[in-house]
Amino acid sequence: xxxxxQAKLTRALEERAVRRLGESRExxxxxxxxxxxxRNIEAMVADGSFREDLWYRLNVAAVKVPPLRERKEDVExxxxxxxKERTPxxxxxxxxxxxxxxxxxxxxxxxxxxxxxxxxVERACVVSAGERIDVGDLPPEVSGARPLDDRLAKLxxxxxxxxxxxxxxATARSYLEEVLRRHQGRVSDAATHAGVExxxxxxxxxxxxxxx
Numbered sequence: 001x002x003x004x005x006q007a008k009l010t011r012a013l014e015e016r017a018v019r020r021l022g023e024s025r026e027x028x029x030x031x032x033x034x035x036x037x038x039r040n041i042e043a044m045v046a047d048g049s050f051r052e053d054l055w056y057r058l059n060v061a062a063v064k065v066p067p068l069r070e071r072k073e074d075v076e077x078x079x080x081x082x083x084k085e086r087t088p089x090x091x092x093x094x095x096x097x098x099x100x101x102x103x104x105x106x107x108x109x110x111x112x113x114x115x116x117x118x119x120x121v122e123r124a125c126v127v128s129a130g131e132r133i134d135v136g137d138l139p140p141e142v143s144g145a146r147p148l149d150d151r152l153a154k155l156x157x158x159x160x161x162x163x164x165x166x167x168x169x170a171t172a173r174s175y176l177e178e179v180l181r182r183h184q185g186r187v188s189d190a191a192t193h194a195g196v197e198x199x200x201x202x203x204x205x206x207x208x209x210x211x212x
Contacts, residue, residue: 003051010054033058068110069119077107078114082121083133094128100135100181108142136179173208185212 001009012018013033017026035058044050068075076097083094101124107126110116124137135143158166176190183189189211191201205211 003049006051006054010051010057013054013057068113072106075110075117076102078117079105079121082118083125086122092120093131094125094133095131096133098132098134098181101133101138104135104138104143130182134176134178137197169208172204176204176208176210179211180212187212 015026016030017028019026040056041055045052045055061133068078074093079097079102083096087193105117105120112119120139120142123134123139124133128134128137156163176194179193180187183193187201187205190196191198194201196204
């Protein structure tokens, strides 16, 4: 807020009166002011860019909200709120998040705070194909996925046969993880979905070092 406007607000708070544009008399006002900022107001007062008297007027009952990385227990609640906001706009029903998606969101530090979480949920609503947002629907920095160029660069260090085998192993593992996730770890259902016998599915899990 520019300095001249700070002076007008200070006066309105002090005298509890305002003068409307074009009027010659003042009107009494009864208002509660709630102000929020991510800036260091004490430092701004010290360097003269924020009026000291206005700061004292506003700083009656201060509530310091810690960053999202310090209150991970709020992540799932906020994400569910943002999902409820966004899904009606997408014209289809998304009922929530998988446990893997929640775990990924709670382990992320959110340097962009709540705004970044809101954007991540909106992005997930756009790309998700299921009834629940999964970890793969989240932005790469949240899901922990490495950029494609990084993965390709590492593959290029291998021979052709090694690269093909590495790709096959990665695809097989990702497939098994996703099938298990969709069926909440129920091996019988996952095996039926995959079209293999249950014992064969167990052998695949052991081969790729996966646990239901």
